[in-house]
Amino acid sequence: MTGSASGIGAATVMALAAAGYHTVGLDLNADGAQRVAMQAELEHPGTRHDAVLCDVADEAQVVAAFRKAHAFLGSLDALVTSAGVVDTTPFMDISVEQFRRIHDVNVVGTWLCMREAARVMKPGATICAVASIAGLRGGGLSGTAAYASSKGGVIALAKNAARVLAAQGIRVNTVSPGATDTPMIAQPLSNPAHRQRIENLAAQQRIGRAEEIASGIVYLLSAQASFTHGANLVIDGGIVMP
Numbered sequence: 001m002t003g004s005a006s007g008i009g010a011a012t013v014m015a016l017a018a019a020g021y022h023t024v025g026l027d028l029n030a031d032g033a034q035r036v037a038m039q040a041e042l043e044h045p046g047t048r049h050d051a052v053l054c055d056v057a058d059e060a061q062v063v064a065a066f067r068k069a070h071a072f073l074g075s076l077d078a079l080v081t082s083a084g085v086v087d088t089t090p091f092m093d094i095s096v097e098q099f100r101r102i103h104d105v106n107v108v109g110t111w112l113c114m115r116e117a118a119r120v121m122k123p124g125a126t127i128c129a130v131a132s133i134a135g136l137r138g139g140g141l142s143g144t145a146a147y148a149s150s151k152g153g154v155i156a157l158a159k160n161a162a163r164v165l166a167a168q169g170i171r172v173n174t175v176s177p178g179a180t181d182t183p184m185i186a187q188p189l190s191n192p193a194h195r196q197r198i199e200n201l202a203a204q205q206r207i208g209r210a211e212e213i214a215s216g217i218v219y220l221l222s223a224q225a226s227f228t229h230g231a232n233l234v235i236d237g238g239i240v241m242p
């Protein structure tokens with residue numbers, strides 16, 4: 001599990017623990033990830049959880065973190081990639097360095113984690129990447145060019161992984177959340193006019209909760225989704241309706 005310290009990742013650790021999974025969270029925020037791991041153990045006795053400091057954009061750190069995770073878990077049945085960064089810089093103003101960093105974390109980081117997971121996964125294992133409806137709509141909520149293009153990249157990357165890793169018996173899917181109440185978009189949503197505009201885009205006229213994304217992720221990982229492969233589950237209260 002990447003990005004487990006906060007938001008959708010933290011909610012997913014709790015939902016996975018409730019479903020009986022043991023987890024290891026990889027995050028730049030090691031203290032936050034450790035707190036979530038401890039909370040999962042407290043609330044779901046009998047399940048084991050750990051956290052590892054890792055920048056998912058750094059190959060050596062990802063390789064080392066997956067070794068630790070595999071040693072802790074004994075086997076790797078599932079991977080969720082939720083680590084991600086948003087950018088709200090206008091199209092004409094973003095620097096090349098900023099643009100590259102967003103793609104490094106969101107796209108290269110997701111691929112590195114899929115690759116390291118696939119090295120040790122056995123047939124029946126499954127992967128769920130967290131993309132975004134920004135990748136389908138070209139942004140238009142809070143994220144701008146770098147974010148939208150990176151999330152489009154995550155959707156295509158996961159489809160390619162679904163094609164390639166099927167031969168190993170690994171299922172791969174994505175979820176594409178709409179606006180979800182997490183620290184990631186707290187700053188843009190603190191502007192009441194922006195918040196109202198985002199809420200009005202959704203048929204349900206509201207912003208989602210992290211738990212509502214986590215439940216979709218747990219479903220895609222489960223045996224109930226055994227024939228769901230290369231799919232992109234949009235969870236957005238009715239914005240895109242693809």
Ligand SMILES: NC(=O)c1ccc[n+]([C@@H]2O[C@H](COP(=O)([O-])OP(=O)(O)OC[C@H]3O[C@@H](n4cnc5c(N)ncnc54)[C@H](O)[C@@H]3O)[C@@H](O)[C@H]2O)c1
Pocket residue numbers: 002003004005006007008009026027028029032054055056057081082083084085086105109130131132133176177178179180181182183184185
């Ligand atoms: N919140 C939304 O509205 C929304 C909508 C669509 C998609 N998403 C996606 O959902 C995922 C989770 O976002 P969230 O809303 O929970 O945000 P969040 O900021 O609450 O959580 C993101 C987590 O990723 C971690 N992280 C960031 N860069 C990292 C790196 N380089 N290496 C390791 N960890 C790193 C952060 O420390 C944090 O714990 C992201 O991929 C995001 O793009 C969020």
